Each structure stands twice: as C-alpha cells, then as structure tokens.
Amino acid sequence: xxxGLIIGSFLSIIFIGLAFFSFIWIPYDIEALEISNKLxxxxxxxxxxxxxxxxxxxxxxxxxARTSIAVALLAVGIGVVIGVPLGLFSxxxxxxxxxxxxxxxxxxxxxxxxxxIAILITAVxxxxxxxxxxxxxxxxxxxxARLTRAAALxxxxxxxxLSARVCxxxxxxxxxxxxxxNITNLMIVQGTIQFSLGILAExxxxxxxxxxxxxxxxxGRMLADAQTLVSIAPHVALVxxxxxxxxxxxxxxxxDGLRDLFDPxxxxxxx
Amino acid sequence: xxxxYRNRHxxxxxxxLNICSSQETTIHIWCCFYRLNACxxxxxxxxxxxxxxxxxxxxxxxxLVIASLVxxxxxxxxxxxxxxxxxxxxxxxxTLAALRSEMGLDQPLVVRYFDWVIGLLxxxxxxxxxxxxxxxxxxxxxxxxxxxxxxxxxxxxxxxAFPAGILAASRRGGASDVTIMGATxxxxxxxxxxxxxxxxxxxxxxxxxxxxxxxxxxxxPLQGIKSLTLPAISLALPQAAILARIMRSSLLDMLSxxxxxxxxxxxxxxxxxxxxxxxxNALIPVLTIIGLxxxxxxxxxxxxxxxxxxxxxGRLIFxxxxxxxxxxxxxxxxLLVFTVIIVNFAVDIAYAAVDPRLRIKA
Numbered sequence: 001x002x003x004g005l006i007i008g009s010f011l012s013i014i015f016i017g018l019a020f021f022s023f024i025w026i027p028y029d030i031e032a033l034e035i036s037n038k039l040x041x042x043x044x045x046x047x048x049x050x051x052x053x054x055x056x057x058x059x060x061x062x063x064x065a066r067t068s069i070a071v072a073l074l075a076v077g078i079g080v081v082i083g084v085p086l087g088l089f090s091x092x093x094x095x096x097x098x099x100x101x102x103x104x105x106x107x108x109x110x111x112x113x114x115x116x117i118a119i120l121i122t123a124v125x126x127x128x129x130x131x132x133x134x135x136x137x138x139x140x141x142x143x144x145a146r147l148t149r150a151a152a153l154x155x156x157x158x159x160x161x162l163s164a165r166v167c168x169x170x171x172x173x174x175x176x177x178x179x180x181x182n183i184t185n186l187m188i189v190q191g192t193i194q195f196s197l198g199i200l201a202e203x204x205x206x207x208x209x210x211x212x213x214x215x216x217x218x219x220g221r222m223l224a225d226a227q228t229l230v231s232i233a234p235h236v237a238l239v240x241x242x243x244x245x246x247x248x249x250x251x252x253x254x255x256d257g258l259r260d261l262f263d264p265x266x267x268x269x270x271x
Numbered sequence: 272x273x274x275x276y277r278n279r280h281x282x283x284x285x286x287x288l289n290i291c292s293s294q295e296t297t298i299h300i301w302c303c304f305y306r307l308n309a310c311x312x313x314x315x316x317x318x319x320x321x322x323x324x325x326x327x328x329x330x331x332x333x334x335l336v337i338a339s340l341v342x343x344x345x346x347x348x349x350x351x352x353x354x355x356x357x358x359x360x361x362x363x364x365x366t367l368a369a370l371r372s373e374m375g376l377d378q379p380l381v382v383r384y385f386d387w388v389i390g391l392l393x394x395x396x397x398x399x400x401x402x403x404x405x406x407x408x409x410x411x412x413x414x415x416x417x418x419x420x421x422x423x424x425x426x427x428x429x430x431x432a433f434p435a436g437i438l439a440a441s442r443r444g445g446a447s448d449v450t451i452m453g454a455t456x457x458x459x460x461x462x463x464x465x466x467x468x469x470x471x472x473x474x475x476x477x478x479x480x481x482x483x484x485x486x487x488x489x490x491x492p493l494q495g496i497k498s499l500t501l502p503a504i505s506l507a508l509p510q511a512a513i514l515a516r517i518m519r520s521s522l523l524d525m526l527s528x529x530x531x532x533x534x535x536x537x538x539x540x541x542x543x544x545x546x547x548x549x550x551x552n553a554l555i556p557v558l559t560i561i562g563l564x565x566x567x568x569x570x571x572x573x574x575x576x577x578x579x580x581x582x583x584x585g586r587l588i589f590x591x592x593x594x595x596x597x598x599x600x601x602x603x604x605x606l607l608v609f610t611v612i613i614v615n616f617a618v619d620i621a622y623a624a625v626d627p628r629l630r631i632k633a
Binding site for chain 1: 457611
C-alpha cells in the first residue's frame with residue numbers, strides 16, 4: 001500500500017467520522033449565540049475558538065462537514081444514477097443514432113462553464129442546498145456517462161459477453177448483470193474524485209451565498225462570514241479553509257491510491 | 272459522417288480509459304478529446320482538414336443555439352414578475368401593464384427569444400431595467416477588469432507550471448519531483464477564494480504591499496496591474512497545479528518515445544534531448560489545456576472579483592441577480608458561455624494546425 005492511500009483514507013475517514021459523530025454529540029449548540037464570548041482564540045473550552053457570534057468553531061466545522069458531505073455525495077449520486085445508465089445504454093447501442101445524441105449532449109455540457117451555470121441555476125431557483133446539489137450534479141452526469149461508455153465498450157467485445165448473448169440474455173440484462181459489475185471499481189475511483197470536486201464546488205457556492213442557507217452550517221459560508229474578520233481573528237478564516245483543504249486533499253489522495261490499487265497496470269506517478 | 276464520428280468516439284474512449292480517474296479527469300478527458308479529435312483524421316489530405324473545420328464549425332453553431340435556448344428558458348422560469356418587482360407592490364395594474372409592454376414582456380416567448388438572439392447578433396443586448404443604460408455599455412465597462420484578470424492569471428499559471436512540470440519530469444522520482452508533485456496536490460485541493468483571503472491577510476494587512484481590494488482604473492496602468500496581482504495569483508494557483516501535472520505527464524510520455532532514444536544515440540546529452548525534442552513535443556497537448564483554462568479563469572473570476580471588490584463581470588452579475596435585472600443576467604451569462612465555446616473552438620482549430628501529424632502534405 002502506498003502512503004498516499006493511507007494518508008488520504010485517514011483524512012477522509014476523520015471528516016466523514018466527524019460528520020456522523022455530529023448526529024450524536026457536538027461540543028456546543030451552534031444555534032445558541034453567546035455574543036459575550038465572541039472571536040475567542042482556540043482555548044481549552046473551545047478547541048478551535050469561537051466566531052463573531054460566540055459560536056464554537058469546532059461544532060460549526062462538524063455540522064458543516066455534514067452539509068458538505070451530503071451535498072457532494074448527492075451530487076455524485078445524480079451523476080451516477082443518470083450518467084451510468086446513459087453510458088451503459090450508449091455502449092449497448094454503440095454507433096447508433098441514440099448513442100451519437102447522448103455523446104454529443106455530453107460534449108455540450110462539458111463545453112459549458114460549470115460555475116456560471118451553477119450560479120445561474122441557484123440564482124434563478126433561489127439559493128438552497130437542494131439547488132446546489134442539482135447544479136453540481138448536472139455536471140457530474142457527462143463525466144460518468146463518458147467513463148461508463150468508455151469502460152463498457154471493450155467489455156462488449158469479450159467472450160463472456162458473447163456467451164451471455166448466446167444464452168439469450170437481452171442487452172439490458174447483459175448491461176446490468178455483466179457489464180456493470182466489471183466497471184464498479186472504476187466508478188468508485190471516479191466517484192471519489194467527483195466527491196472531492198463536489199466539496200470544493202459546494203464551498204464556492206455557499207461562499208457566494210448560493211449554497212445551504214442559515215441556520216444550516218456550511219464551510220463556505222463560515223469563510224464568507226470570516227472575510228471581514230480576518231485581520232482581527234485569523235483563526236475564524238483559517239479553520240474552515242483548512243477543513244476544506246484537508247478533506248479535498250484526503251479524497252484526492254484516496255482516489256489516486258484506489259486507482260493504483262484496483263489497476264496495478266497504471267503507474268500512479270504518471271498522472 | 273456517422274461512421275467517422277463513431278470511430279472518433281471509440282478512439283477517444285480508449286484514451287479516456289487510460290487516463291481516467293485522476294483528479295484532473297475532466298480536464299484530461301478534454302485533453303484527450305481534443306488530441307484525438309485531431310488524430311482521428313489520420314493522415315490528412317486537404318479536404319479532410321476542411322471537413323474537420325466545417326464539422327467543428329457546425330458543432331460550434333449547434334452549441335451556441337442550444338446554449339442560448341437553455342439560458343433563455345432558465346431565465347424565463349425565474350419566479351416573480353420583473354415589472355412588479357421594479358414598481359413595488361402598490362403599483363397600479365395599468366402602470367404595470369404599460370411597463371410590461373415597454374419591456375416587451377407581453378410578447379409571446381418565441382418572439383422574445385428571437386428578438387433577444389437577433390439583438391445579440393447585432394451587438395444590441397437591450398437596455399438594463401435597473402440601470403436604464405444599454406447592457407452593452409455596462410458590459411464593456413466591466414470587461415476591462417475581467418478580461419485582463421483572466422489573461423494575467425493565465426500568464427502567471429503558465430509561468431509557474433512550465434518550469435515546475437519540466438523540472439519534475441526531468442528529475443523523475445527525485446526529491447524535486449516529489450516536492451513539486453506534493454505541492455500540486457495541495458494546489459489542486461486549495462479553494463481559491465480561501466487562498467485569496469490568506470493572501471490578503473499576509474500581503475495586504477500584515478505586509479501592506481498590496482491593497483486589500485478595489486480597482487483604481489487603467490489611467491495608471493502600473494497601479495491597475497498591481498491591484499490585479501493578488502486576485503490573479505489566487506486565480507492562477509489551482510490552474511497552475513493542474514497545468515504542472517499535465518506538463519509533467521506529457522513530458523514523461525515524450526521522454527519514453529523512440530525519437531528521444533534516437534536523439535541520445537545521435538550524441539545529444541540528456542538535457543539537449545529534453546529541451547530540443549521532448550519539451551517542444553510535450554507542449555502540444557499542454558497548449559490546448561492552456562486554451563481551455565482560459566475559460567475556467569474567466570468564469571472563476573466571478574468569485575475572486577467578489578473577494579477583492581473588483582468592478583468586473585462577476586460583480587455585475589450578482590448585482591443584476593439581486594435586482595432581478597434579468598436582461599443583464601441573461602446577457603452576461605450568454606457572453607461568458609459564448610466566450611468559452613468560441614475559445615474551445617479556437618483551441619480545436621489551433622490544435623489541428625499545430626499537430627505535425629495534421630500538417631498538410633502538398
């Protein structure tokens with residue numbers, strides 16, 4: 001095992017663990033404002049200090065992890081649930097008109113500046129976590145569709161698929177029973193990467209006020225709130241940023257590590 | 272037609288598989304897409320280049336039409352009546368109706384769409400509902416902030432990425448390679464708006480080298496450039512990290528090619544072979560990525576402009592959204608999408624022109 005995979009999994013598990021743990025217990029209630037205790041540096045009572053409302057930053061980070069992970073995970077879900085079937089379908093009907101339309105549609109979505117469209121969507125439908133999920137998820141669809149098609153195409157030429165066809169299985173059944181299990185590894189790796197991109201995207205959207213709305217905690221908005229306070233209390237800005245950085249870094253390292261683990265033929269140091 | 276497309280997809284798909292699932296996937300897929308768009312033509316004759324160009328032109332036009340339809344329909348379903356928003360809740364019904372007809376809101380959708388598109392084609396973006404000035408004026412004022420910012424960031428990103436990528440590839444596995452790759456991992460993971468805040472904290476608040484935000488205008492070009500420096504750096508960093516990784520992997524691909532061995536056998540030193548042969552060839556895919564990054568930078572500027580209080584397109588779009596000034600939102604988004612699609616098209620064509628395998632043999 002490479003150190004990258006270990007470090008990456010460790011970081012990811014810490015943050016995912018924090019998010020789950022927040023359902024059971026958080027150090028302080030983040031909806032209880034305690035202005036007299038505002039902008040305290042990290043100390044024994046508040047390990048990561050307090051923000052401009054006197055809220056405990058560690059608790060905010062834990063609740064924010066929940067939001068980030070939920071948004072990014074659901075956005076990946078949209079990409080997988082829509083993209084993978086599209087890709088499987090394209091591969092099953094390779095060369096047909098439908099395949100052409102699906103792939104052209106993919107290229108088209110790729111050509112759009114994702115951030116601008118995400119801003120447009122959240123601006124039009126109102127800022128909310130759900131709209132952020134949709135806005136991020138849409139751009140995951142072509143990634144998964146293209147990858148699925150790419151991975152499925154060579155499988156269709158293999159002998160075991162031929163024997164399945166001889167047995168009289170339909171294209172749909174072959175896709176689900178034989179193609180899908182063979183591309184799962186690839187999807188897990190890609191899912192990890194898209195997950196990390198989703199966390200960055202969620203942070204950007206909620207930073208400009210188009211993500212999850214108060215009182216839901218989110219890392220991006222913590223940073224937005226901290227922007228004017230950065231000179232007085234740097235920790236308010238440093239902590240959420242570091243959380244985003246470490247989580248994304250962890251997921252990226254984990255994705256790279258998993259790819260090497262699943263496919264030893266690809267040398268990890270090449271990309 | 273279908274046949275060539277299908278072939279191309281298959282080739283692209285193979286390449287996508289080879290490079291899939293790195294954190295630069297999206298960009299990588301693009302890279303391969305472009306690389307193979309070009310390769311798929313194979314040994315070229317003149318008419319094939321023409322057909323390729325026409326094919327790209329056709330898909331450019333289709334992209335633009337669909338983009339305009341999507342943007343128009345998204346804006347149309349925006350909740351709330353802009354007329355009543357502008358006049359307030361106490362407005363009389365006949366005043367509202369008058370304003371609606373003045374803004375053209377009483378026309379059928381299809382008519383409004385074509386009015387809008389025809390206007391766009393003539394450079395007439397309509398009049399802003401809140402500013403009461405032509406949208407084209409609003410845009411042309413602000414584009415002189417957004418565009419220089421994107422170009423500045425692109426230059427910085429290239430200046431950082433090229434040496435880093437080349438150094439890492441030439442010292443593969445060595446200490447500098449490991450350091451640079453570690454740094455790019457960090458660079459890819461850092462949210463650029465947070466990086467911007469940290470830089471403000473260090474360079475504007477503590478060291479007082481730069482101002483924390485605002486833009487003095489271009490009357491003094493040096494001041495203008497200085498005030499765009501921090502935003503450009505924060506915009507460029509993640510892109511530089513991606514570019515350095517691509518530069519490195521592209522160069523490593525080249526270094527394992529036969530022609531490098533030939534060059535070495537001919538008596539060139541490692542460095543000579545690297546600079547004279549490998550780097551030049553490795554630049555081809557990297558250049559296409561640079562073209563694509565320009566659009567990332569232009570769109571990414573929206574957020575960075577917010578942090579540094581720069582009066583660019585990003586600020587304009589946010590103000591327009593909160594004021595329900597739909598025509599401005601529509602036009603700015605369309606302009607950005609248009610620029611991105613055009614740049615992608617130009618990259619496509621440039622790629623065909625640059626790749627030696629596509630040179631036209633007389």
